[in-house]
Each structure stands twice: as C-alpha cells, then as structure tokens.
Amino acid sequence: MAHSPVSDITRLAEQIRETSAPLRIEGGGSWLHAGGPWAPAASLSVRHLRGIRAYTPGDLVVTVAAGTSLAELAAATAEHGQMLALDPYGTPDDTIGAVVATASPAPLALGDHRVRDLVLGVQVVTGDGVVMRAGGHVVKNVAGFDLVRLQTGAWGTLGVITEVSLRLHARPPVDQLVCAAVPHADTGALDDLLPAVLAQRVPLPMLLVSPPGGAPQLWARLTGNTSRVRALHARLRALPVGDVRDAPDDETWRTLRATPSEAIVLRARTHRSDAVPFVRAARDAFESATLSYDPAHGSLRLVMPGTGLATLERDMATWYRLAAARGAMHRMTVVVDQGRTWSAPYQSPRTPLEAGVKRAFDARDVLNRLAELRPSTRAHPDA
Incomplete structure (x- = not known):
C-alpha cells in the first residue's frame, strides 16, 4: 500500500x-x-x-x-x-x-x-x-x-x-535556442566579439562557449512573439559571428547542460569590463577546459577533466597572473562548484555567523557534514 x-x-x-x-x-x-x-x-x-x-x-x-x-x-x-x-x-x-x-x-x-x-x-x-x-x-x-x-x-x-x-x-509563443560560430578566434576575434556582446542592451540572454581545441560558439535564447524573436535574431546577426543556426535538442544538452560526474567545475566572476583578459587568460591557463562565459553577469564556468587536479592550483595562479598582465583591473572570485571532495585548494572554514546558523538548524551536525580541509600548500594568488 x-x-x-x-x-x-x-x-x-x-x-x-x-x-x-x-x-x-x-x-x-x-x-x-x-x-x-x-x-x-x-x-x-x-x-x-x-x-x-x-x-x-x-x-x-x-x-x-x-x-x-x-x-x-x-x-x-x-x-x-x-x-x-x-x-x-x-x-x-x-x-x-x-x-x-x-x-x-x-x-x-x-x-x-x-x-x-x-x-x-x-x-x-x-x-x-x-x-x-x-x-x-x-x-x-x-x-x-x-x-x-x-x-x-x-x-x-x-x-x-x-x-x-x-x-x-x-510558455512564450516562440522559445528558440540558436548558436553561431566565432570565426578566426585564434586571431583576436574574441577581442572584437566580447566588447560588442557586452555593449548589447537588449534582453537577449547569451553565452559564449569555448571547448578545448575547438572554435568558440555564441549561444542565445530568443523568446517572445514572432516579431520580437525576429528583432532579436537581427541583433544577433549584427554581431561579429558566423551564420546563426537553430540548435538541436541533443546538441543543446551536450553543449550547455551536460557535466561529467568526474569533472572539476570552477565558477568565477569579475567586472564585465575585464571580459577580454578574463576569458583569454582562462583559455590559456586551462587548455583542457570547456569555458562558458555569461556576458550579462561577467561570470565564467570552467569544466575540466578530473585529471587536471594535479595542476589545479598552479593553473589557477597562472590564470590570475595572465589576466593581470593583460590588463584586468578588478579582483576575480573563484568557487569550486564540483570536485572539492578530491581537491581543496584553499581552506575555507565557517565564519562565526555561519556556524551559529548551522547550530540553530542542525546542532548535532548530522546533515551533510563538511570534511576537514587541508590548508593549501601554495600562497593564494591574491595574497
């Protein structure tokens, strides 16, 4: 029963x-x-x-x-x-x-x-x-x-x-996911594309996806009535990208949403004005990672193989240095979204406020107890 x-x-x-x-x-x-x-x-x-x-x-x-x-x-x-x-x-x-x-x-x-x-x-x-x-x-x-x-x-x-x-x-009358290749990305096309994307003031959600060894793609979601979608499509075509095409469902899931369980996932953010050095430095520091940059929020998601654990701290430090050398002016924050079971680059104990809230709801600390983290053996890049 x-x-x-x-x-x-x-x-x-x-x-x-x-x-x-x-x-x-x-x-x-x-x-x-x-x-x-x-x-x-x-x-x-x-x-x-x-x-x-x-x-x-x-x-x-x-x-x-x-x-x-x-x-x-x-x-x-x-x-x-x-x-x-x-x-x-x-x-x-x-x-x-x-x-x-x-x-x-x-x-x-x-x-x-x-x-x-x-x-x-x-x-x-x-x-x-x-x-x-x-x-x-x-x-x-x-x-x-x-x-x-x-x-x-x-x-x-x-x-x-x-x-x-x-x-x-x-549900909007039209809900369409499209993508376009970024031509000649190795010759500085990102330097032209990112400022153009950031300058957009229309409500057009976009995501720049850069796989390892492959050409970057600009993805966008077009929603609304037919006239609105047509206007958003024209805005997208005006950017320095290749032909805009509809994305099949299987490609959408594989490119945008699928995350291997063994992967290490980093989530980073900085001021949108630092987009070019921020993204370019990440591409150079993490050659095996898939990068997804959200221009609306200045946030970057990196998905890399679990084999990158051995060099993770070194690669993160390289990323900071390259971004600064290329003109980044603002501090970036980095969070390990997946993989901290195996990798804990920096020790992050609870603050007194967090500890107090935890005691109020789980005084015995039985729910999703955190493991003790080892202190990092390397200096924090911002230190």
Missing part, C-alpha cells in the same frame, strides 16, 4: 532524530561530487518523496515533493502552457529538491531568473528532526524572516528539503 506524504515525512524525521552519525542527503544521486567537500556519511535518500502536491494554474504556482524530477514537473505544467523558467546544469532526471538545495545555476534561463527568484516556500526536516515550513504557496508572501532563501542554496546543511512551492511562467 502506498504511503501518505505525512507518514513519509514523519518517518524521515524519526530517522534523523534517531541517528547521531552523519547523513548525506541524496535526491537523484547524480551530483554527489558537487559542493562540499563532504565527510563520509550514510545515505539519506528523498527520491521516494515525489509527485505534485498542489497545482493552481491560474496562480502560476505549483507545490511538489522534493524527489520529483524536472521532467515530471515539465510534463505536468506543459499541459497548461506553463513552465519552470530555468533548465539547470544536469539532466531532466534531476530532482527539484536538489535544484533548490544547491541553487543550481541554469544557462540561458528564461527572463534571467535564478532558483531563488522562483522558490516561494519550502518544507524541511531540520537536523533535530523537526518538520518546518517556510514561505507559502502564493507569490505575495512576505511574512517573517526569509528562511526560504536561507534554505535555498544551503546544500542540505540546514535541513532536508521535502517539499517545494514554485513560481511558474507562461
């Missing part, structure tokens, strides 16, 4: 209360090398918590269990001409709970939305086994502290997300 949602949550809370050993929260189990680094722990799966709990198409709001996949949500909302306004890195089998817990970024998200823009409410089980609700089931809800945003992107360290209320968007 099927279990009720209430009994499932009750059993989950009891399981957490009855253990003193660390637990590693798992949704679909496809992104366990992200974040962290995590201490060894027993698995705590929430994949059995799945399904639509409530859906009001007229309000553009849906509540789903955390183990529900992106594909399941997309199928349910498509019947009403609606959608979740992002397709995060990964696969359609990724769970909603994991997307919210990690605040997963999404390439070319509709309307430039982020996960925190779309989460209205959450239900979580804290490290003390207490079932807690934050936020609500409607768009206009501002009561109390913003515990929803606190749980979003906390990587499960503050509670096990069991249910999520999400804001939806209407």
Whole structure:
C-alpha cells in the first residue's frame, strides 16, 4: 500500500532524530561530487518523496515533493502552457529538491531568473528532526524572516528539503535556442566579439562557449512573439559571428547542460569590463577546459577533466597572473562548484555567523557534514 506524504515525512524525521552519525542527503544521486567537500556519511535518500502536491494554474504556482524530477514537473505544467523558467546544469532526471538545495545555476534561463527568484516556500526536516515550513504557496508572501532563501542554496546543511512551492511562467509563443560560430578566434576575434556582446542592451540572454581545441560558439535564447524573436535574431546577426543556426535538442544538452560526474567545475566572476583578459587568460591557463562565459553577469564556468587536479592550483595562479598582465583591473572570485571532495585548494572554514546558523538548524551536525580541509600548500594568488 502506498504511503501518505505525512507518514513519509514523519518517518524521515524519526530517522534523523534517531541517528547521531552523519547523513548525506541524496535526491537523484547524480551530483554527489558537487559542493562540499563532504565527510563520509550514510545515505539519506528523498527520491521516494515525489509527485505534485498542489497545482493552481491560474496562480502560476505549483507545490511538489522534493524527489520529483524536472521532467515530471515539465510534463505536468506543459499541459497548461506553463513552465519552470530555468533548465539547470544536469539532466531532466534531476530532482527539484536538489535544484533548490544547491541553487543550481541554469544557462540561458528564461527572463534571467535564478532558483531563488522562483522558490516561494519550502518544507524541511531540520537536523533535530523537526518538520518546518517556510514561505507559502502564493507569490505575495512576505511574512517573517526569509528562511526560504536561507534554505535555498544551503546544500542540505540546514535541513532536508521535502517539499517545494514554485513560481511558474507562461510558455512564450516562440522559445528558440540558436548558436553561431566565432570565426578566426585564434586571431583576436574574441577581442572584437566580447566588447560588442557586452555593449548589447537588449534582453537577449547569451553565452559564449569555448571547448578545448575547438572554435568558440555564441549561444542565445530568443523568446517572445514572432516579431520580437525576429528583432532579436537581427541583433544577433549584427554581431561579429558566423551564420546563426537553430540548435538541436541533443546538441543543446551536450553543449550547455551536460557535466561529467568526474569533472572539476570552477565558477568565477569579475567586472564585465575585464571580459577580454578574463576569458583569454582562462583559455590559456586551462587548455583542457570547456569555458562558458555569461556576458550579462561577467561570470565564467570552467569544466575540466578530473585529471587536471594535479595542476589545479598552479593553473589557477597562472590564470590570475595572465589576466593581470593583460590588463584586468578588478579582483576575480573563484568557487569550486564540483570536485572539492578530491581537491581543496584553499581552506575555507565557517565564519562565526555561519556556524551559529548551522547550530540553530542542525546542532548535532548530522546533515551533510563538511570534511576537514587541508590548508593549501601554495600562497593564494591574491595574497
């Protein structure tokens, strides 16, 4: 006989209360090398918590269990001409709970939305086994502290997300992903393209993707009615790129969203005015990496083989030096999004504030416990 949602949550809370050993929260189990680094722990799966709990198409709001996949949500909302306004890195089998817990970024998200823009409410089980609700089931809800945003992107360290209320968007009449090759990239075409892309003031999400040993491509998402899409298409063709073509679904997933589980993923950001030295230095320092530069935010994502671990610190230092030598004027921040289980270039202990928040929600530190990091053997490039 099927279990009720209430009994499932009750059993989950009891399981957490009855253990003193660390637990590693798992949704679909496809992104366990992200974040962290995590201490060894027993698995705590929430994949059995799945399904639509409530859906009001007229309000553009849906509540789903955390183990529900992106594909399941997309199928349910498509019947009403609606959608979740992002397709995060990964696969359609990724769970909603994991997307919210990690605040997963999404390439070319509709309307430039982020996960925190779309989460209205959450239900979580804290490290003390207490079932807690934050936020609500409607768009206009501002009561109390913003515990929803606190749980979003906390990587499960503050509670096990069991249910999520999400804001939806209407599917646009036209939703088209296109790409264009960057010609003669080895002769300075990026030096011309990046300033032209940054100068754009139209709402045209773009992503410059540069694979190792291959020609860079400029990707864009064209949405709206036919006239609007036609105008955006003309803007794109005016940039110094090759022919603009539609991108097949398999190429879109492979180029924009697929991330090997054994890869090391870095996420970096700096001032948009430093785009040329920032991107060019990254291409030279990480020859085996696929680079994805978001001109709207000045952010860069690097995906490199796990074999690059041995030289990771040296390559990062090279990146800093090359960028500065080529005229970069602003500080860049770098985060290891995936691979810190194996690589911890810099020690990053919790601040007193972070430690206090952790104690408030998980005093015994059983949920997604962090491993102790070794101090770096190299000086930080900014030191």
